[in-house]
Amino acid sequence: MAKLSKLYTMQEAAQHNTSEDCWVVIDGKVYDVSSYLNEHPGGDDVLIAATGKDATDEFEDAGHSKSARELMEKFCIGELDESSLAIPELEIVRAEQASDISKKIVEFTQRYWVVPVAVAGISAVVGFLYLRKK
Numbered sequence: 001m002a003k004l005s006k007l008y009t010m011q012e013a014a015q016h017n018t019s020e021d022c023w024v025v026i027d028g029k030v031y032d033v034s035s036y037l038n039e040h041p042g043g044d045d046v047l048i049a050a051t052g053k054d055a056t057d058e059f060e061d062a063g064h065s066k067s068a069r070e071l072m073e074k075f076c077i078g079e080l081d082e083s084s085l086a087i088p089e090l091e092i093v094r095a096e097q098a099s100d101i102s103k104k105i106v107e108f109t110q111r112y113w114v115v116p117v118a119v120a121g122i123s124a125v126v127g128f129l130y131l132r133k134k
């Protein structure tokens with residue numbers, strides 16, 4: 001049967017970054033290692049330093065054994081909400097692009113306001129002459 005797991009955003013997981021309350025994210029899963037900090041053979045400092053980010057590479061670089069991987073399942077509290085990683089970045093890019101475009105439009109109209117005014121003036125004169133001929 002499929003198991004439902006709780007989803008956490010990276011922002012939420014990142015708040016647990018102390019020696020009393022420590023969550024790490026490894027391979028898309030969230031682990032609450034608070035109770036394991038003092039027992040971790042690699043030290044508590046490496047675990048605290050690994051909070052607030054994807055610690056998969058650091059975990060793999062340490063060359064953890066099979067028994068370490070089995071043990072870590074005990075601390076798994078849920079999964080990472082992958083969509084939470086992309087949204088803030090997309091929003092920032094879009095907001096910057098939007099303000100860039102509107103800035104350019106304002107600058108353009110300030111500099112070249114003569115162009116639409118001239119077009120309107122010429123059309124008015126041409127229209128006036130055309131109507132008078134009739």
Ligand code: HEM
Pocket residue numbers: 024031033040041042043046047050055058059062063064065066067068069071072075
């Ligand atoms: C739930 C998460 C974790 C568990 C259960 C865990 C468990 C263990 C265990 C049992 C060892 C002893 C060696 C072995 O059996 O492989 C170990 C060593 C080590 N761990 Fe972790 N670990 C976790 C996360 C991490 C993370 C995120 C990092 C790095 C950011 C890390 C860094 C290290 C290092 C550097 C050692 C080597 C210590 C040495 O040999 O001197 N561990 N870990």
